[in-house]
Amino acid sequence: MEVYGKVFRKYSHNELNIFNKSYNPEKEKYHEVILEMKSRGYKQVIINSELMVRILNEIILNEGFILQIKFTDNTDENLIVDVTNLIKNIRHNPIQFINLKEKLDWALDNNSIDIFNVELLYKNNKYTVYSNGLIMGNELNVIYEEIVKKILIEYLS
Numbered sequence: 001m002e003v004y005g006k007v008f009r010k011y012s013h014n015e016l017n018i019f020n021k022s023y024n025p026e027k028e029k030y031h032e033v034i035l036e037m038k039s040r041g042y043k044q045v046i047i048n049s050e051l052m053v054r055i056l057n058e059i060i061l062n063e064g065f066i067l068q069i070k071f072t073d074n075t076d077e078n079l080i081v082d083v084t085n086l087i088k089n090i091r092h093n094p095i096q097f098i099n100l101k102e103k104l105d106w107a108l109d110n111n112s113i114d115i116f117n118v119e120l121l122y123k124n125n126k127y128t129v130y131s132n133g134l135i136m137g138n139e140l141n142v143i144y145e146e147i148v149k150k151i152l153i154e155y156l157s
Contacts, residue, residue, distance in 0.1 A: 005140045006033055007133040007148065008042035009156060018045070018152050020135065020144045045133040049107040051155060052115040055129060058147045060097045064122035066090060071107075072116050079103070122147070 005020040019042060023033045034044060047055070056066055066087050071080060082103055089096040107114040113131040120127045120143070127137035135144060 002136055002138060003140045005135045005144065006030075006037075007045040007047070007135065007144075007152065008037045009045050009152070010040075010042045012041070016153060016157050018149050018156070020140065020149070022140060045152060045156075046111075046113065047129060047131050047133055049104070049109075049112040049115045049131075051151060052118055052129070052131070053101060053104055053108065054151045054155070055120075055147060056118060057097070057101070058151060059120050059122055060090065060094050062122065062147070064120055066100075067119040067121055067126070069104075069118050070116045072114050075114065 003022055004025055005022045008019045008021060010017045010019070019037075021033055021037055023030075037044075052069075056069075059066060069083055069087065071083075083100065086096055086100040086103060090100060104115070115131060117128050117130045120129065122143050123139070125138045125142065127135060127140075127143045129135050129143075129148065135148065137143065
């Protein structure tokens, strides 16, 4: 069963706390989860394109796979085709990730959210990471603790 998590951050006593709030969308509404966490002093984490590329990099380094990268609606169709082809090539030759990173350079402006989501296979589980900080998949703690949290702490500290 797919689990949903929303990533939040909070600074207290000059210390960063990154928290993945699991929730069931059949029982809780997304905006209610955000309001609850806000009342506890947390702010939403937006996973910009730079962070998405860092997540992709860590997935490849940890022998995972990139299944798909989805962009915002205004992305050039030729770029989408090129990225899709590079993702297929990476599965057989991980060094091709360098070419993918070069292709995604245009999206790495500070706070850009041109990458809407990434679909990943990590430790035999499929995950989707969204730019709004939502993570979906089985065994969410695995990708969150081993990949996402580490990257966010490094980036936000």
